[in-house]
Amino acid sequence: MLKPRTFFYAAVSLAAALTLSSCAGGNSATAPASPTGSQTTAAFNAADVTFAQGMIPHHEQAVAMSDDLLAKDGLDQNVTALATAIKAAQKPEIAQLKDWLTAWGEDENGMSGMSGMSGMGEGSNGMMSDDDMMTLRDASGTEARTVFLQQMTAHHRGAVAMAQLEIDNGENADARAMAANIVKTQTAELAVMATLLAAP
Template sequence: MLTTRTALFAALSVAAALTLSSCASTSPAADSSPSASSATTAFGTADVTFAQMMIPHHEQAVEMSDDLLAKDGIEQDVVDLAADIKAAQEPEIAQLQAWLTEWDAEEDAMSGMDHSAGSDGMMSAEDMTMLQDASGTEASILFLQQMTLHHEGAVAMAQLEINDGDNPDAIALATAIVETQTAEIAVMAELLETL
């Protein structure tokens, strides 16, 4: 299982890197003609909402991963997964923040939203405390269960961007999120069966 998981994450890492590098290479500075500039910076309400919602979502996933990585006695495959999630989502946060700056949109416009319903996969303060307080196998199981719900919420948000977005780079990132996090959900289901 470890070999399959390692190969899967290697392939997903390459896909994510290619997606992010293609986003960077299509910046207006790459082609200074007015038509090219307007084509690469085109965006709509769905793109802004996607970035505003995905930033705190990714930040929470990084926080959850950090909480798990700070613990001793965690199954190595779960540690590796948490490290992979953190490594993938931190550069995506930076890209989303850069887009909001470019689009002259506020990053924290979604901060007042109530995530308690859980439809977006966000963990409540209680959920986060439970993960922080857990140890050993209990922490591994809780992390995998919570991160599965978290990823399902991210996939749903990314799918909205794919369906409704205008910015091709944001749509490409959303597509990469759907692919990567769907694959990670499958890995987490396998890991849960082993604990």
């Protein structure tokens, strides 16, 4: 029987492995950096554009949250490993989403108002408010660990819901493949976060 700490390391390692394999899979399934017009623009719809415009600031905030946590000292290794895995998955996806919008002739700021939504509220897609972000920046030690896990749980749930909408309604095969990877990876990370939050 695994000791609790050993289990946490194994769980976080699993999430990191899923993140990296998902990221790699997303890159293989998505269009190349300099695709031809027929590869990227032949099939996309309003749902694809909404997905890309909404997921860019959502991912950017997750990276900022992870950076805020990783800047702190004396934190649980399980939580820092999770934050590192989140950055590793989401930074390249941000670049790909921006590339798609450019290829589609769309403005990436179409969902810019999203960042002003109240954190962890209904309809906010899990986005944190400025006050939420300040709470994380100001927290330290055990409090920082808990705040990060609680906020990132809400954030991931929002991302999974957004990705599922893309899977259900999107037309672009590459964008739908990324959305499926987000659902897979972030669902695994949600399970890890639930385990860490339940730990004494």
